[in-house]
Amino acid sequence: MYKIIKKKILNPTVTLMDVEAPLVARKAEPGQFIILRVDAEGERIPLTVADFDREKGTVTIIFQIVGATTEKLNHLNEGDSILDFVGPLGVASHTEGLKKVAVVGGGVGCAIAYPIAKKLHSQGAEVHSIVGFRNKDLLILEDEFKKASSRYFVMTDDGSYGEKGLVTDALKKLLDAGERYDEVITIGPLIMMKFVSKLTKEYGVKTVVSMNPVMVDGTGMCGGCRLTVGGEVKFACVDGPDFDGHEVDYDEAMARAAMYKDFERHAYEETCNLFKQEVN
Amino acid sequence: MPNMSKTRNEMPTQAPDVRNKNFQEVALGYSEEQAIDEAQRCLNCKHKPCVNGCPVQINIPAFIQEIGKQNYEGAYQVISLSSSLPAVCGRVCPQEVQCEKYCVRGIKGESVGIGRLERFAADWHNAHPVEKIERPQLNGHKVAVVGSGPAGLTCAGDLAKKGYEVTIYEALHLAGGVLVYGIPEFRLPKAIVQKEIDTLQDLGVTVNTNVVIGRSISIEELMKENGYEAVFIGSGAGLPRFMNVPGENLNGVYSANEFLTRINLMKSYQEHSTTPIMPFKKVAVVGGGNVAMDAARCAKRLGAEDVYIVYRRSEEELPARREEVEHAKEEGIIFKLLNNPTEVLPNEKRFVGGMKCIQMELGEPDASGRRKPVEKPGSEFVLDVDCVIVAIGTSPNPLIKATTDGLATEKWGGIIVNPETGQTSIEGVYAGGDAVTGAATVILAMGAGKTAAKGIDEYIQSKKN
Numbered sequence: 001m002y003k004i005i006k007k008k009i010l011n012p013t014v015t016l017m018d019v020e021a022p023l024v025a026r027k028a029e030p031g032q033f034i035i036l037r038v039d040a041e042g043e044r045i046p047l048t049v050a051d052f053d054r055e056k057g058t059v060t061i062i063f064q065i066v067g068a069t070t071e072k073l074n075h076l077n078e079g080d081s082i083l084d085f086v087g088p089l090g091v092a093s094h095t096e097g098l099k100k101v102a103v104v105g106g107g108v109g110c111a112i113a114y115p116i117a118k119k120l121h122s123q124g125a126e127v128h129s130i131v132g133f134r135n136k137d138l139l140i141l142e143d144e145f146k147k148a149s150s151r152y153f154v155m156t157d158d159g160s161y162g163e164k165g166l167v168t169d170a171l172k173k174l175l176d177a178g179e180r181y182d183e184v185i186t187i188g189p190l191i192m193m194k195f196v197s198k199l200t201k202e203y204g205v206k207t208v209v210s211m212n213p214v215m216v217d218g219t220g221m222c223g224g225c226r227l228t229v230g231g232e233v234k235f236a237c238v239d240g241p242d243f244d245g246h247e248v249d250y251d252e253a254m255a256r257a258a259m260y261k262d263f264e265r266h267a268y269e270e271t272c273n274l275f276k277q278e279v280n
Numbered sequence: 281m282p283n284m285s286k287t288r289n290e291m292p293t294q295a296p297d298v299r300n301k302n303f304q305e306v307a308l309g310y311s312e313e314q315a316i317d318e319a320q321r322c323l324n325c326k327h328k329p330c331v332n333g334c335p336v337q338i339n340i341p342a343f344i345q346e347i348g349k350q351n352y353e354g355a356y357q358v359i360s361l362s363s364s365l366p367a368v369c370g371r372v373c374p375q376e377v378q379c380e381k382y383c384v385r386g387i388k389g390e391s392v393g394i395g396r397l398e399r400f401a402a403d404w405h406n407a408h409p410v411e412k413i414e415r416p417q418l419n420g421h422k423v424a425v426v427g428s429g430p431a432g433l434t435c436a437g438d439l440a441k442k443g444y445e446v447t448i449y450e451a452l453h454l455a456g457g458v459l460v461y462g463i464p465e466f467r468l469p470k471a472i473v474q475k476e477i478d479t480l481q482d483l484g485v486t487v488n489t490n491v492v493i494g495r496s497i498s499i500e501e502l503m504k505e506n507g508y509e510a511v512f513i514g515s516g517a518g519l520p521r522f523m524n525v526p527g528e529n530l531n532g533v534y535s536a537n538e539f540l541t542r543i544n545l546m547k548s549y550q551e552h553s554t555t556p557i558m559p560f561k562k563v564a565v566v567g568g569g570n571v572a573m574d575a576a577r578c579a580k581r582l583g584a585e586d587v588y589i590v591y592r593r594s595e596e597e598l599p600a601r602r603e604e605v606e607h608a609k610e611e612g613i614i615f616k617l618l619n620n621p622t623e624v625l626p627n628e629k630r631f632v633g634g635m636k637c638i639q640m641e642l643g644e645p646d647a648s649g650r651r652k653p654v655e656k657p658g659s660e661f662v663l664d665v666d667c668v669i670v671a672i673g674t675s676p677n678p679l680i681k682a683t684t685d686g687l688a689t690e691k692w693g694g695i696i697v698n699p700e701t702g703q704t705s706i707e708g709v710y711a712g713g714d715a716v717t718g719a720a721t722v723i724l725a726m727g728a729g730k731t732a733a734k735g736i737d738e739y740i741q742s743k744k745n
C-alpha cells in the first residue's frame with residue numbers, strides 16, 4: 001500500500017498528490033512514469049512523474065479527472081492509500097548538454113513538462129516556457145514554472161488569462177523574433193504536439209514529445225502502447241515515452257487513444273453515479 | 281492384476297456448449313474410482329521410460345503405485361520430491377510429448393493418463409491440508425529471485441527448503457507470472473496458483489510485488505546494497521512479436537499478451553472490473569500454440585460469434601497441446617489452417633475491418649525439420665473479422681539486459697547460462713526459464729529453476745569454505 005501524504009486540488013479537474021513510494025522516489029527522473037491501481041478491481045493506469053523527493057521518499061503525481069479510475073483516485077484523501085504504485089518506468093528525458101530550450105505544455109501536460117523545465121533550469125539551461133489552457137480557471141503550476149524559466153508565456157483559448165491564442169502562436173512569435181533553441185520539448189494533447197512539431201519542423205528545430213498511450217503492464221509485455229515513429233513500431237513504455245516529434249505518426253496515435261472512448265465514458269458515468277449514491 | 285483396458289479413463293469435462301460461455305475450469309478431474317482404475321493400467325515396468333520423458337524426472341511409476349494403494353498423500357509426496365508445482369503441471373504440461381509419449385501402454389493402445397493422475401494426487405493433497413509446514417532453519421544466506429513465474433517460484437521454493445532467506449521481486453501487482461496473466465482460469469484456476477504461492481510464503485519466502493528489477497532496483501544494487509549473495513533471473517519472455525504486416529496498429533489488433541492480460545490478470549470479463557475489453561464479434565487469432573488456443577477460447581467466452589485460428593502450417597504441426605486443440609474444436613473454434621495473414625484492413629473508424637490472408641501449402645522441410653509453408657500464388661482472400669489477436673510468440677524482455685553491465689545474451693536476447701548450473705556471465709547471477717530459452721513450457725522453466733537453485737546452493741556453500 002502506498003500512502004497519500006499530501007493532496008492538493010490544482011483546479012476543478014486536476015489534482016496533485018504526493019505518494020509515499022521510496023523505491024520509486026529513489027530512482028525517478030523527469031520524463032519517467034509510474035503505473036498505479038487504485039483498488040483490487042481497478043485498472044492499471046500510467047501517470048508521468050511530476051516531481052519527487054528522494055529524502056522523504058515521495059513521488060508527486062498530477063492527474064486530470066477524465067475517467068472512472070482518475071475519478072476513484074480523486075476520492076482518496078491524505079492518509080488514504082493507493083493499492084499498487086510501481087516505477088519508475090520508461091526512459092528518462094534527455095536533458096544533458098542542452099543550453100537553451102523551449103518547454104511547451106498544454107493543459108495537464110504541464111504537470112509533466114514542469115519537472116523537465118525544473119531540471120533544465122537547475123542545470124543552468126535557459127528555459128522559455130509556454131503553457132496553454134482553455135481558460136484561467138484551469139491554469140496550473142504558474143509559480144513553479146515561473147521559478148524554473150527565464151521567460152514564461154500563458155496562452156488561453158478564450159483570452160481570460162495571459163494572451164488569447166494557441167501555444168503554437170506564442171512559439172511561432174518567438175521563433176520569428178529570432179530565438180534559437182537547441183530543442184523544443186512539448187507535452188500535452190496529441191493534437192497540440194502534432195501542431196507544435198509541424199511548426200518546429202518548418203523552422204528546423206529538434207523537437208521531443210512525450211507520449212502517454214493506453215498501457216496495461218508498462219514493462220514491455222503487452223504491446224498496447226505501440227506507436228509508429230519514423231516508420232518503425234515502438235513501445236512507449238520501454239522505448240519512450242519521449243520520441244522525436246517530427247517522426248511520430250500522430251493520426252495513428254490519436255485513433256489508438258480513442259479506442260476505449262465509449263467504454264470509458266460509460267465506466268466514468270457509472271463511477272460518478274456510485275459516488276453520488278454514497279453522498280445521498 | 282493390472283487393468284489391461286486399451287483406453288484410458290476419460291477426463292470428465294464441462295459440456296462444450298456450456299463451458300464456452302463461462303470461465304470455470306474445463307476439465308473436472310478424476311474421481312477416486314477413476315484414478316484407481318487408471319493407476320492400475322500402469323505396468324510398473326522396470327525400465328520406466330516415462331521418467332526419462334519428464335523434464336524434472338518425477339518417479340512416475342512410484343507415485344502411480346501409491347494412487348493404486350489409495351495412499352494419495354503418499355503419491356503427492358513422491359511427486360513433490362521432484363516437482364514444486366504438481367497441481368499446475370498436472371494441468372498444463374504437454375504430457376503427450378513428454379512422459380506419456382514413452383509409456384509402454386501407448387504401443388498397443390492409449391498411454392496411462394499420467395498427467396491426469398498427477399493432477400488427481402495434487403488436488404487430493406490440496407483438499408486435505410496437512411499441518412503447516414515447518415520452516416527450515418535459516419542458514420544465514422540471502423538470495424533474490426527476479427520474477428514469480430514457474431522458474432522463479434521453483435527456484436525460490438528449493439532454496440527456501442535448504443534454509444536460504446529468499447525474496448521474490450515481481451513487476452506486476454500479483455505474483456505468479458504467466459500462470460496468472462497468461463494461462464486462463466478455465467485451464468488453470470488462479471486459486472491453485474495462489475495456493476502454491478501461499479505454500480512458499482509458509483516456507484518463509486518473501487514476495488515483493490510492484491518492483492521492476494532493472495528500474496526500481498538494479499541487479500547490481502541487489503547484490504551490493506541489499507545483501508543478496510546470489511540472484512536468480514526468471515523474468516520470462518515478455519516482449520510480444522508482431523507480424524510486420526500493414527494495418528497491425530489498427531484498433532482491435534492485440535498481442536496475445538495484452539488480450540490475455542486484460543482477461544486473466546485484470547479480470548475484464550467480470551462485471552465489476554474497470555479494465556476494458558471490447559465486445560468483438562468475429563475474431564481471428566494468428567498462431568497455433570497454446571497461447572493462440574487460450575486467446576481463441578477466451579474470445580469465444582467473451583461472446584464472440586466466430587473465432588478463427590489462422591495458422592500457416594497444417595494441423596500436424598500445431599505446436600499446442602493436443603488436448604487444447606481438441607477442446608478448442610469442441611467449443612466451436614474454427615481452424616483456418618494453411619493460411620497466412622498479409623494485411624489487416626481498416627474500417628472507416630480505423631478499427632479492424634477484415635484480415636487479408638493467403639493460402640499456403642507445405643514444401644520442403646526447413647531448419648526446424650517441419651515442412652516449410654509456401655504461398656499459393658493468387659489465393660488471397662479476406663476474412664471478415666473485427667478483431668485480430670497476434671499469438672506468434674514472444675522474445676525475452678530486454679529490460680534486465682539493458683540495465684545489467686556484463687550480462688551476456690544471445691543475439692535474439694536470451695540470457696546465456698551454463699546449462700549445468702544456470703550461472704550467467706556474472707558471478708552469483710543465475711537465470712532460467714523463458715528469459716534463457718525464449719518461449720517454452722511451464723515444466724521446462726520449472727526444471728531450469730531447480731537447476732539454478734542447486735547451482736546457487738553449491739556456489740554459496742563453496743564460497744563459505
